[in-house]
Amino acid sequence: NVKAYIIPVAVIGFGIAWFGVPRVADKHEHKLSSEIQSDWCMESRNNSHRGWYCVVREIEASPGAFERVDAGPNGGIEVTGWGRDEINVLVKVQGWARTDDIAEELVSDVEITLGGMSLQANGPRTRGREGWSTSYRISVPHEYDLDLHTVNGGITVEEVKGDIEF
Numbered sequence: 001n002v003k004a005y006i007i008p009v010a011v012i013g014f015g016i017a018w019f020g021v022p023r024v025a026d027k028h029e030h031k032l033s034s035e036i037q038s039d040w041c042m043e044s045r046n047n048s049h050r051g052w053y054c055v056v057r058e059i060e061a062s063p064g065a066f067e068r069v070d071a072g073p074n075g076g077i078e079v080t081g082w083g084r085d086e087i088n089v090l091v092k093v094q095g096w097a098r099t100d101d102i103a104e105e106l107v108s109d110v111e112i113t114l115g116g117m118s119l120q121a122n123g124p125r126t127r128g129r130e131g132w133s134t135s136y137r138i139s140v141p142h143e144y145d146l147d148l149h150t151v152n153g154g155i156t157v158e159e160v161k162g163d164i165e166f
Helices: 034-043 100-108
Strands: 002-007 009-012 015-018 051-061 066-073 077-082 087-097 111-115 117-122 131-141 146-151 155-158
Touching (some): 034 051, 034 087, 051 100, 066 077, 066 131, 077 146, 087 100, 146 155
Parallel strands (some): 066 117, 077 155
Antiparallel strands (some): 009 015, 111 117
16 A cells, blocks of 8 residues: 655745645555645755655555665665554655756656565666655564665664664
8 A cells, every 4th residue: 555645845935835735545544644744855855946846655564564675875764663563654755856847757756666575766867966865764563673774864763673784
């Protein structure tokens, strides 16, 4: 199950306005606060004059669906243990380019894959001052094995016991 929360950003004068538009959740998914999604996207928003776009996607999985998480370049990973026998993953995908439209196109071409015990993002090749990144907020059972990888991003693990590598 994958849900997307789109947070387009418009720069108006010296202010920033943002709007959350959550996808309607079905009976197996829960609706997240658009305010929380907006806040997470805005944490990494800089005030450059370049185009920027951010979306938060949600993935729900069964324990054992993956151990390896690869945030790639410029992405971070936060893992928190919880008392449920399920995994919840929030993926922040952001892009930057000359214009907001180009940044949105980059983000829409990023695919989050879950398979072969691995969770990772694949997306378009970029050049110059264009790019994209993914960051993960993951809730797993308190006892869970993890193999976490990132380049230029932080890794935080709280309340999880198991074989944890990074």
